[in-house]
Amino acid sequence: MSIGFFTDLLSWLLLVAGGFFFLVGAIGLNRMPDVFTRMHAISVGDTLGAGLLVAGMALQAGPTLVTVKLLLILLVIWFTGPVATHALARAALHDKLYPLVANRSGKLVEGDPDKVAPKGSSKPVKGRAKP
């Protein structure tokens, strides 16, 4: 029971958790109904999975140059992932692709705010402003 044992154990846990979240994100990418929900699933899963995997690998590497490179990779992923997702969402909205929302009867319809909220309804569907 040395300190190395606990480092290995923690590294195992982090790597398995990272792989799990990465996999969950990829499953969400296949199961979700429209492009915005898919974006949500995969970007969250990617960010968390990459963080956990890099943490697990950094524990194995110890305080060396390898850890610095790993953290640099993580930093790049964490900064560029949201930027790419944001640009993608903006481009999709600009291309007149609206998120799916549930209407009164609970069916999923494309959430163009002009079409979904009927005139005179007391509670209009909360949409986003037009791009």
Add this chain to the structure above:
Amino acid sequence: MMFVAAILAVLAALVLTVARALKGPTVFDRLLAANSVGTAAILLLALFGFMTGRPEFLDIGLLYALLNVIGTLAVLKFFRYGSLGHGGEEEAET
């Protein structure tokens, strides 16, 4: 051994992501999947380097990370403006 488990999980995620890239109904689905394939490739490279005890793979992973976002943004710009040489009038037509 622990890296093999993580590699298998990332590989399975990669297969699912490629499936979405192939069947995605809109171009944005495909781009999203392509971006995610890039992230999975980076992590796969890092994990593979650790598994074989050759951390030089991390440099390649870093390069992939930098190229990944540029590729995504370039394709997005191409689909929005129809060319890559367009000037920066981002808000002009909204």
